[in-house]
Amino acid sequence: MYKSGIFVAVAVAAVASASPLAARQGNDTTVPAFPITLGQLGYTHGHEIVAWAPTKTTMNDVCGNQASRTVIQTLNSGFPSNPLCDFSFTLEGKSSMSLMCTSNSTATEAQVTAIATNGEKSHTCVGLPINELSASCGAGSSLWQAYACQ
Numbered sequence: 571m572y573k574s575g576i577f578v579a580v581a582v583a584a585v586a587s588a589s590p591l592a593a594r595q596g597n598d599t600t601v602p603a604f605p606i607t608l609g610q611l612g613y614t615h616g617h618e619i620v621a622w623a624p625t626k627t628t629m630n631d632v633c634g635n636q637a638s639r640t641v642i643q644t645l646n647s648g649f650p651s652n653p654l655c656d657f658s659f660t661l662e663g664k665s666s667m668s669l670m671c672t673s674n675s676t677a678t679e680a681q682v683t684a685i686a687t688n689g690e691k692s693h694t695c696v697g698l699p700i701n702e703l704s705a706s707c708g709a710g711s712s713l714w715q716a717y718a719c720q
């Protein structure tokens with residue numbers, strides 16, 4: 571994994587001209603130029619920690635459309651699918667992203683501080699007040715925003 575801040579900065583300038591085809595292939599590791607929201611999608615027996623791009627995707631989309639959101643971690647009946655922090659995910663075709671946080675405990679306790687792209691910090695995350703930015707998704711499921719990252 572390359573860790574050069576200089577090359578990451580140069581890559582930002584190339585984002586605007588990156589072809590949509592390359593982005594869809596999911597191996598585009600240039601730094602995303604869009605903000606990212608992290609949220610918790612709760613249902614009866616567990617929840618998912620999800621990421622989405624608020625400039626492209628509404629909360630209703632996140633509720634109803636699996637393709638518009640990226641699931642970073644699923645926690646069913648207390649069993650996490652994978653570590654929350656430092657675990658690679660892809661959003662909007664941008665790969666090699668991961669959460670930087672203080673512990674691998676649940677999202678509310680983990681204090682997500684940033685998002686890294688290729689191991690370099692690319693977005694700073696700010697915790698949002700619980701229950702303030704929430705939506706009912708129907709069928710007993712609900713979504714709330716936990717962190718705004720940009």
Ligand SMILES: *[C@@H]1O[C@H](CO)[C@@H](O)[C@H](O)[C@H]1NC(C)=O
Binds near residue numbers: 592595599
């Ligand atoms: C993604 O991988 C394919 C196949 O290895 C390659 O042809 C393509 O150039 C890659 N795209 C990016 C953006 O790296």
Ligand SMILES: *[C@@H]1O[C@H](CO)[C@@H](O)[C@H](O)[C@H]1NC(C)=O
Binds near residue numbers: 672673674
């Ligand atoms: C979270 O778990 C992963 C995998 O075990 C580990 O690489 C990473 O260092 C952990 N992060 C924190 C903040 O504890």
